[in-house]
Amino acid sequence: MEATHRVLVVDDSEVDRENIRRLLAPDYSVLEAASGSEGLGLCEKERVDCVLLDHRLPDVEGIEMLHDLVERELPVLMLTGQGNEALAVEAMKRGALDYLVKGQLQKAGLRRSVKNALETSGMRQQIARQEAELRQYVKELDEQRESLQRSNQRLMESEARLRVVFEQLPALAWTADRELVLTSLAGEVARRTEAPPWGSRVERLFGGGAPTDAHMQALDGNSAHFEVTLADRVYDAHVEPLMTDGDVSGVIGVALDVSRARVLEQQLRHSQKMDSLGQLAGGIAHDLNNVLTVISSFAQFVKDGLHPQEQAYGDINEVLRAASSAENLVRQLLTFSRQRPSQPRVVDVGELTTNVTPMLRRLLGETFKLEVSIPDAPHTVYADAGSLEQVLVNLVVNARDAMPEGGTVTVEILREMVGNEPCLDLEPGAYVVLAVKDNGVGIGPDVVERIFEPFFTTKDQGKGTGLGLSTCYGIVQQARGMILVETEVGAGTVFRTYLPESSGVPETERRPSAPPAAAGSETVLVLEDDPQVRSLIARVLTSHGYQVVETESAKSAQLAAERTSKDHFALMVADVAVPDGVGSEVARDLKKLHPRMEVLFVSGHGGGALRARGVSEEDTVLHKPFTAGELAKIVRKCLDRRSRDV
Structure with a gap:
């Protein structure tokens, strides 16, 4: 039989150690130690399954060493040269499994004692392992129970918070069975609309038509949408099939308040429509301004050449009055399109x-x-x-x-x-x-x-x-x-x-100063693509003594500026919009050739439309329609400013 267990014999008597070796051989492997310290050393270095310990050792009392061995969970059999009942009781109390008298040792008895000690130790170790496993299992169960309790608590708190939040949201949630009978209903809308209680059919909540059709689609396993009005609010609803074990057991739905979104959509459509109408009105007004400027100015030229007693004088006055009425309509169109000049x-x-x-x-x-x-x-x-x-x-x-x-x-x-x-x-x-x-x-x-x-x-x-x-x-x-x-x-x-609301102090309206003299002799560059308006401006300025160079495009204005000497042009009268450019950009380019040249913009637009074309609040603008007198006065004002800046 192969020796599987190792028995340590700690005894200072070599004879006793040899006797025990003989009695245990060959079933047990025996280690020998002549002192306590040597025995403990072997326990540290070697595998020891059982210890036979003499109660008297040269360096330590066996009863004291017993404590260290028990701490190591080793089964210990105490040995003594003579029977001592008190010593035996003390050894057993301290953890020894048996007490043997060396002079009475028999092979069978010793083997039985060692075997019992090993079995007892094995059972103790097994029990200890099982107890440890049980304690670990109980600990894990406690931890799982506590974790589950915490999770349940968090879940309940989360559900409570979600319920509070959902009850305050402008929304509605519901479930219904296959007969479309409400089984649950929640949301702020449910309270505000005095919704029917559970057990009512969905038709009582939403009415028939599209909502019922959507619920029927959900019962067929499909998602569905519908819009419904409840308590003067518009809701966008989504319905899904409610599944149980793979089968449709009912429906679940959520309806969100989209009233604000619908109002904003309506406002956006209205704003887009008004913007389109404004652009159309602004374009018409701009073209009419050119025509009315020509009609009014040339009618005034004719009137200036007539005697008040002539029949045509009265006829021209009617033309001017009609033109004035038309100008008022154009101003209203420009106001609607937000292009009317203003002085905020x-x-x-x-x-x-x-x-x-x-x-x-x-x-x-x-x-x-x-x-x-x-x-x-x-x-x-x-x-x-x-x-x-x-x-x-x-x-x-x-x-x-x-x-x-x-x-x-x-x-x-x-x-x-x-x-x-x-x-x-x-x-x-x-x-x-x-x-x-x-x-x-x-x-x-x-x-x-x-x-x-x-x-x-x-x-x-x-x-x-x-x-x-x-x-x-x-x-x-x-x-x-x-x-x-x-x-x-x-x-x-x-x-x-x-x-x-403005936090500023109300301003008093400024009174216009006395108009300056209108005549002059400076050279003026005119940039205007409308031939009638361009001809009118040239005629007015020429009649007041100015030299006029007419151009109809950005390119022709650039050529005219390049063909003349520096600062030849004292003033540029430019339409804000010309077919091949923007008046403000053309003016900036030409001022590089004529740095002292003043610029007067002419436009039928105002406000944001001018800003979009590069005209700032500091620029001088003459708004169409204008009279010959207004043109002459503002031209003179620009030129006088140039003279003061010399």
Whole structure:
């Protein structure tokens, strides 16, 4: 039999060690130590399965060494030369598995004691391992239980937070079974709409039609969308099949409030439509300005050559009056397209309203009552005062025309803080609101969508141009504001004009200084692509003594400048837009050849349209249509400025 277990015999008696070796051989491998220290050393170096320990050793008491061996979890059999019951009890208490008397050792008994010790040690080790494994298992179970408890707690907290958040969201969530009976319903909308309780069919919540069709598609295993209106709000709904064990057991849906998005989309479409109309109106107005400038100026030339008593003199006056009316229409078109020239300054809307109130009363007449509410504190905006006055007058006249039998027109000025309201396409901040209210017939929904379009009117033929409200729209847009209409058929209308509040101090309107003398002898370069307008400018300037060089394009103007000496041209009169260039860029190039040359831009546009073409606020601009006198005066003003700069 192969020796598998190693027994350490610690005894200072060589005879006793040899005897034990003989008794255990050949089934056990025996290690020998003559002292305690030698025995402990072997335990450190060799594998030891069992120890036979003499209670008396030369360097240590066996009972003391027993403690170290038990700590190493080694089975120990105590040896003694004579029986001592007290010693045996003490050894057993300290961990020895048996107590043997060396003089009484028999082969079978010794082998049985060693075998029992090894089995006991093995069982103890197995029990210890199992206990350790059990403790580890229990520990892991405790950790898993605690982790599960924490996860459950986090899940409950997350569900609670999600429930609170979802209940506050402008949304609706629901589930329904295969019979489309609601099995759950949640969301802020459910509370606000007094939605039907669980157990009701989805038709009670959404109505029939598209919503029901969408739910039927979901029951067939397909996703579906639909839009629905609940409590005056628009919701975009998404429905999915609810699966259980691979089968469709019902539906689950979510509906989100898209009312603000729909309002913004409508505002965007309206803004795009108005921008397109503005571009069209601006283009028409620009072409008409050229024609009217020529008509008015040449009609004035004819008038200047006639005697007041002549029949043609009166006829020409009618032409000039008609041209003036046409110019007014063009100005309104330019205002609508936000291309009308303006002179913005800080204006107190309350003071402006007070000043214009007497005129408003005259416009309304005796059958109307005008109520004006103006706050004591200044309500200032940065805008063109004349244009704001026109807005107020147009809105009051519009209110008057909405009450054929008479009524009350209310004008109110107030301050309002604007946030992110979907109905107001404005930057958040403080606004001055000019409200004009009537108790007239109101405006129908089909009409209210078009009231700001140019030439659109509901008045009888000959009683309106259709440019009043479109002019107001353009003025307010140019001032970075908006007009909001609140109306109900049969109950009247309120126009609320929102203008950004200004923190500046109201400015007094500057009075124009006395016009300078118009004649001169300098050389003027004219750049104008319209031959009639170019001919008119040349005629006016020539008649006032100036030398004129006419050019119709950027290229011809460049050639004219290159063919003359430096500073030959004292002034350049340039249209802002020419077919082969931009007037401002041409002027900058030509000033390199004629550094002291002044520049006068001529344009039918204003504001942002001029800025887009490179014309700054410091540049001098003559707006079309203009008279011969206006042209001569501003030319002289530019040339006099050149003389002062020498």
